[in-house]
Amino acid sequence: MxxxxxxxxxxxxxxxxxxxxxxxxxxxxxxxxxxxxxxxxxxxxxxxxxxxxxxxxxxxxxxxxxxxxxxxxxxxxxxxxxTTNLTSFFREEHHFPILAEHLVTLKKPIRIWCSAASTGEEPYTIAMTACEAFGTMSPPVEIIATDIDTNVLATASRGVYPYERVSKLSDARRKHFFQKGSGAHEGSVRVRNELKSLITFHQLNLLEESWPLKESFDVIFCRNVMIYFDKPTQSKILSRFVPLMKPHALLFAGHSENFLYVSDAFHLRGKTVYDLSDGKNVKRAGSLSKESVL
Ligand SMILES: C[S@@+](CC[C@H](N)C(=O)[O-])C[C@H]1O[C@@H](n2cnc3c(N)ncnc32)[C@H](O)[C@@H]1O
Missing domain, CATH: 1.10.155.10 (Chemotaxis receptor methyltransferase CheR, N-terminal domain)
Structure with missing residues (x-):
């Protein structure tokens, strides 16, 4: 043999x-x-x-x-x-004060795409940050949360987590944004409906030729997914982000992802936070598909 x-x-x-x-x-x-x-x-x-x-x-x-x-x-x-779906609430925490500061400078409504949302902790963290930034449970944001994996998306849209997942959050955040389960649901927490209503969950494969996105974004989160792709794939995806970003938009990457090696369309604005090198000269909405729903 x-x-x-x-x-x-x-x-x-x-x-x-x-x-x-x-x-x-x-x-x-x-x-x-x-x-x-x-x-x-x-x-x-x-x-x-x-x-x-x-x-x-x-x-x-x-x-x-x-x-x-x-x-x-x-x-x-x-x-x-x-797929590997590791994630957590407020993962890479330094991103969220930057996000909060950015959000309050933007024209409303604000569109955010969380492009590898996994089991939902990341888009819910974005939603919590928006609520805190605007001091309301109904901030002017629309969050599109996508992932290739339909199992994790089901967990994300259910919004129910074991208590340990939120144990490191402050008491104030836990009370404000989650309901504690009781009886048969003892030991779990449920994301409050106001938070959930800020997010639309949808399956999206970043490799697909056409993404069902109908308008450009103020913020894109693409964290800890590019590490699974080779450089040509990363480069292709990044070039498709460019026309989906408004001139002032921010792109958040994962801690070990450096997009400057892959594309010259981006400028490093802070630790793993990028904006467009030349925002004003970008052709808008070139990646939007005819059957756009999101
Ligand atoms: C390690 S998790 C990162 C989750 C979250 N962004 C974070 O940083 O905590 C990577 C996610 O990327 C998703 N993923 C892998 N390949 C993908 C693809 N081609 N299109 C969209 N999502 C993909 C996986 O399903 C997984 O949920």
Whole structure:
């Protein structure tokens, strides 16, 4: 047996190097995610769950099915299985005073796009920041929160979290923005409806040729997702952000993401916060699609 066909006998499913290579290729083509060689065990474990629930005995069988049938639900499950969704409320906290200061200078209504929203902590943090900046539970902001992963979006739009997720927030923030569960819901918190009503959740693959966005934005959050993409993919996505940004708009990146290496359209305004190098000369709304809904 060739080296790349070797099989770990202790494993429940047959998983070869070719299977792993195919999965890496498919998720790259579909979602832009570049999985490193080191992710083989993670892939086995996550996609193994799909095999178990569908009754397949080998990765080859599963992958043959995925490639030959146009099963949108299974493609969605495959993608959901391979995303990494780590997030938290007020993650990279230094961004939010900058956001608050920016918001109060803008013409209303203010449009914000949170482009890798995961389970919702990030868009709810943006909403809390807007409420605090304007001193009201109905600030003049519209937040579009998108992600490729439909499971995390379901959690985000439910807005119910284990108490530990909010345990580090101040008492004032917890009281103001969350309701504590009781009885069967003991140990969890629910985001208040006023906060929820500021956000629209929608699936959006950053790799898709057309994004369903109807107007440009004052703020884009694109944090901790570009790290999963290679440089050409990052560059393509960034160039599509440019026409979606109003001249004064801000783009927030994750702590390890440096967009200056990828695009010269952006100017570093603060720690991982960018504005447009030449805001006034940008052609507006070039990335807006005909079927725009958001
Ligand atoms: C590590 S989380 C970051 C969440 C949040 N932005 C933060 O910084 O806390 C990365 C998110 O990017 C999403 N993602 C991965 N590939 C994507 C793609 N092609 N289009 C849109 N979202 C994607 C994942 O589903 C995941 O929820």
């Amino acid at each position: 060739a080296k790349n066909e070797q099989q770990d006998e202790s494993r429940e499913f047959n998983f070869t190097a070719q299977d792993f290579a195919k999965i890496r290729k498919l998720i790259y083509q579909h979602a832009g995610i570049s999985l490193s060689e080191a992710k083989s065990d993670m892939v086995y474990s996550r996609i193994g769950r799909r095999l178990r629930s569908l009754g397949y005995h080998s990765f080859k069988e599963y992958l043959d099915y995925l490639e030959s049938e146009n099963d949108a639900d299974e493609w969605e499950a495959f993608t959901n299985a391979l």
